[in-house]
Amino acid sequence: DTGVSQNPRHKITKRGQNVTFRCDPISEHNRLYWYRQTLGQGPEFLTYFQNEAQLEKSRLLSDRFSAERPKGSFSTLEIQRTEQGDSAMYLCASSLTSTNEKLFFGSGTQLSVL
């Protein structure tokens, strides 16, 4: 499968714990996006990278959230001191800047905070 890959598929954690998700984009894609989706809502933008540079981060995003894309390939999203309100599907997507803006999405990581 050469699509966008996300791991893990599911994560259950206790409130207060830290979690980290990984996203592997399509190999030639230089843009990588993180979105969050809750039941009955559309994807909510969190942040995006062009190569290793983080170009934009949602102002709604708590300081507990951090994302990296150290070598311009895979990316990680970390949530520190998780809260029950963090429970959601976390989606990763990638694109080529030249095909503005066809995003290819991964299957997501479903986070449940108990």
Next chain:
Amino acid sequence: AQRVTQPEKLLSVFKGAPVELKCNYSYSGSPELFWYVQYSRQRLQLLLRHISRESIKGFTADLNKGETSFHLKKPFAQEEDSAMYYCALTRAGGGKLIFGQGTELSVKP
């Protein structure tokens, strides 16, 4: 503020009936508009974008800048069209996509 509004959470039609999924947006500037679709147990994927002026799976969408709308239409719905549909926008030149809340289309036999 940039915003995409899909007023219908659920749209239910019979097979062969026309379909129109509404999308309104607010944006200061010239946005680019898209429709994304998510079929059951599949990933979110691009259906069509206004700059391509294309028809995909019989669906079309026209950007109406006066009414700030980008409604998705299909003259004869098929059962396989049942899915979640999301309208989205980005600024000209690219960047983050802003999504609407989504409309679930249910096509009954």
